[in-house]
Amino acid sequence: xxxxxxxxxxxxxxxxxxxxxxxxxxxxxxxxxxxxxxxxxxxxxxxxxxxxxxxxxxxxxxxxxxxxxxxxxxxxxxxxxxxxxxxxxxxxxxxxxxxxxxxxxxxxxxxxxxxxxxxxxxxxxxxxxxxxxxxxxxxxxxxxxxxxxxxxxxxxxxxxxxxxxxxxxxxxxxxxxxxxxxxxxxxxxxxxxxxxxxxxxxxxxxxxxxxxxxxxxxxxxxxxxxxxxxxxxxxxxxxxxxxxxxxxxxxxxxxxxxxxxxxxxxxxxxxxxxxxxxxxxxxxxxxxxxxxxxxxxxxxxxxxxxxxxxxxxxxxxxx
Amino acid sequence: xxxxxxxxxxxxxxxxxxxxxxxxxxxxxxxxxxxxxxxxxxxxxxxxxxxxxxxxxxxxxxxxxxxxxxxxxxxxxxxxxxxxxxxxxxxxxxxxxxxxxxxxxxxxxxxxxxxxxxxxxxxxxxxxxxxxxxxxxxxxxxxxxxxxxxxxxxxxxxxxxxxxxxxxxxxxxxxxxxxxxxxxxxxxxxxxxxxxxxxxxxxxxxxxxxxxxxxxxxxxxxxxxxxxxxxxxxxxxxxxxxxxxxxxxxxxxxxxxxxxxxxxxxxxxxxxxxxxxxxxxxxxxxxxxxxxxxxxxxxxxxxxxxxxxxxxxxxxxxx
Numbered sequence: 001x002x003x004x005x006x007x008x009x010x011x012x013x014x015x016x017x018x019x020x021x022x023x024x025x026x027x028x029x030x031x032x033x034x035x036x037x038x039x040x041x042x043x044x045x046x047x048x049x050x051x052x053x054x055x056x057x058x059x060x061x062x063x064x065x066x067x068x069x070x071x072x073x074x075x076x077x078x079x080x081x082x083x084x085x086x087x088x089x090x091x092x093x094x095x096x097x098x099x100x101x102x103x104x105x106x107x108x109x110x111x112x113x114x115x116x117x118x119x120x121x122x123x124x125x126x127x128x129x130x131x132x133x134x135x136x137x138x139x140x141x142x143x144x145x146x147x148x149x150x151x152x153x154x155x156x157x158x159x160x161x162x163x164x165x166x167x168x169x170x171x172x173x174x175x176x177x178x179x180x181x182x183x184x185x186x187x188x189x190x191x192x193x194x195x196x197x198x199x200x201x202x203x204x205x206x207x208x209x210x211x212x213x214x215x216x217x218x219x220x221x222x223x224x225x226x227x228x229x230x231x232x233x234x235x236x237x238x239x240x241x242x243x244x245x246x247x248x249x250x251x252x253x254x255x256x257x258x259x260x261x262x263x264x265x266x267x268x269x270x271x272x273x274x275x276x277x278x279x280x281x282x283x284x285x286x287x288x289x290x291x292x293x294x295x296x297x298x299x300x301x302x303x304x305x306x307x308x309x310x311x312x313x314x315x316x317x318x319x
Numbered sequence: 320x321x322x323x324x325x326x327x328x329x330x331x332x333x334x335x336x337x338x339x340x341x342x343x344x345x346x347x348x349x350x351x352x353x354x355x356x357x358x359x360x361x362x363x364x365x366x367x368x369x370x371x372x373x374x375x376x377x378x379x380x381x382x383x384x385x386x387x388x389x390x391x392x393x394x395x396x397x398x399x400x401x402x403x404x405x406x407x408x409x410x411x412x413x414x415x416x417x418x419x420x421x422x423x424x425x426x427x428x429x430x431x432x433x434x435x436x437x438x439x440x441x442x443x444x445x446x447x448x449x450x451x452x453x454x455x456x457x458x459x460x461x462x463x464x465x466x467x468x469x470x471x472x473x474x475x476x477x478x479x480x481x482x483x484x485x486x487x488x489x490x491x492x493x494x495x496x497x498x499x500x501x502x503x504x505x506x507x508x509x510x511x512x513x514x515x516x517x518x519x520x521x522x523x524x525x526x527x528x529x530x531x532x533x534x535x536x537x538x539x540x541x542x543x544x545x546x547x548x549x550x551x552x553x554x555x556x557x558x559x560x561x562x563x564x565x566x567x568x569x570x571x572x573x574x575x576x577x578x579x580x581x582x583x584x585x586x587x588x589x590x591x592x593x594x595x596x597x598x599x600x601x602x603x604x605x606x607x608x609x610x611x612x613x614x615x616x617x618x619x620x621x622x623x624x625x626x627x628x629x630x631x632x633x634x635x636x637x638x
Binding site for chain 1: 480496499576581616
């Protein structure tokens with residue numbers, strides 16, 4: 001057992017990332033393949049099986065060398081059955097028996113969970129979470145997702161929605177979210193949310209602002225442009241960052257008040273803004289937490305980047 | 320083992336409640352004693368030991384007949400060490416070695432947790448939680464407390480503050496809380512919070528209202544009077560209940576969005592308003608939850624009343 005290895009798979013709509021890891025979570029090999037979503041995504045699982053088997057041949061390894069394969073997937077995952085439904089960015093229109101197919105195709109035990117949850121497991125195990133039993137992870141990307149590890153367990157809730165931090169209500173009268181309700185964190189703190197806040201605040205902003213000029217010119221903007229302008233002292237951009245930080249501090253503050261984790265780890269593309277974002281969120285976090293949480297729960301930036309998924313996925317095989 | 324029993328103790332500032340229960344959580348005997356907080360609370364633990372030993376004699380039972388004693392306590396509980404600090408309503412000014420003293424005095428293994436957590440365990444095990452592994456409990460009393468059972472584990476967080484639902488921020492610009500921050504759920508949904516909301520709304524209310532008359536006369540009011548007036552159709556009282564329900568629905572909605580429990584159980588004195596309160600909170604809960612949570616997480620009224628504490632406390636002995 002001591003020399004056995006893990007395989008982690010991070011399945012996304014563009015690529016599937018793979019890694020072979022030690023039982024301590026150290027990556028030994030990494031590769032990736034394009035995700036072929038043609039023909040209702042029917043090539044995806046066979047491609048994953050072929051790629052694993054090819055790389056095992058390449059590295060002169062056998063199925064028996066592995067404790068298991070763990071995978072993170074978009075969509076709604078039934079972790080017991082090992083099935084996925086509703087993964088629209090994979091073009092999967094029906095329930096996929098991922099576990100059954102991959103175990104048959106590789107001869108290796110297989111476990112699966114959703115992509116935000118495995119990223120949370122990865123950051124908790126080998127990233128900013130320092131392998132603490134109480135870590136909450138929030139990812140600020142195209143959308144906002146998350147995962148909660150509490151008392152050492154990844155929480156799923158009764159229907160798999162535990163850790164859906166993107167849909168925490170931060171403004172009851174706020175923007176309409178794709179989920180149908182108003183004022184979700186995702187509407188203001190995702191990459192598109194930051195841009196939405198910038199566009200709205202620009203309309204009422206009267207002073208000098210490079211960000212406003214870019215917007216008035218009709219140029220495409222990104223959350224990165226907003227943060228870059230703010231770092232240069234742009235007044236409008238600073239107001240936008242302050243508003244986004246306020247909502248993140250409120251939501252993360254309530255995560256702290258409810259769960260009192262050791263760390264709340266912030267990852268995803270928007271978090272590339274780094275300490276510039278973190279210090280602003282932290283100021284509001286402290287405003288919105290009561291003393292014992294304020295003193296014991298810390299905000300941190302994610303450290304693993306896009307390897308969090310394969311590392312966390314691999315850890316599923318250890319259960 | 321099968322015939323062995325549990326002892327549950329629910330220690331409060333006024334009384335200590337005791338029960339002897341089967342391993343299935345059925346109460347066989349109950350009694351209580353006054354809590355003597357004189358002399359810095361130094362009589363409390365000896366009184367508990369004496370009361371247990373006396374009742375064991377009375378029922379012709381020995382220490383060996385019990386799996387253990389579990390206790391819920393006010394203050395800050397170190398569950399590993401079995402100690403309590405900062406229980407001001409018990410007049411305890413220093414750290415109390417409760418576990419060591421009670422094990423020595425009774426010869427029975429002893430476990431302890433805080434009072435809101437053991438009430439959560441009780442409602443989850445034998446009350447409205449139907450022994451489901453994912454149940455959140457909120458108690459609306461003099462203050463607002465709570466406990467979270469997730470994946471079958473009672474959550475504590477890194478410093479014992481998990482489940483502190485009373486300090487979830489529901490209104491960033493709201494009332495100052497005793498904890499030092501603004502807009503905590505406790506400031507509007509505890510018994511005193513409901514009265515505070517009523518007093519404030521009465522000042523701006525112009526129509527006919529029995530509740531306003533009572534307030535204008537300078538009479539003492541309680542949350543029960545507010546709910547009783549609302550049930551009789553009093554316009555001001557209905558507005559107060561609506562506002563309290565809005566904040567409870569927002570906070571419980573975010574509990575749902577983060578944890579997706581099977582049940583969120585509402586207990587404590589304010590919940591005596593029953594379905595009249597629950598249906599109003601539920602309408603806002605549905606507004607503030609995204610679809611998968613809205614469809615799978617249910618609000619329920621607590622069913623055990625003041626026996627939740629001894630039952631949940633006893634369950635600590637089963638760990």
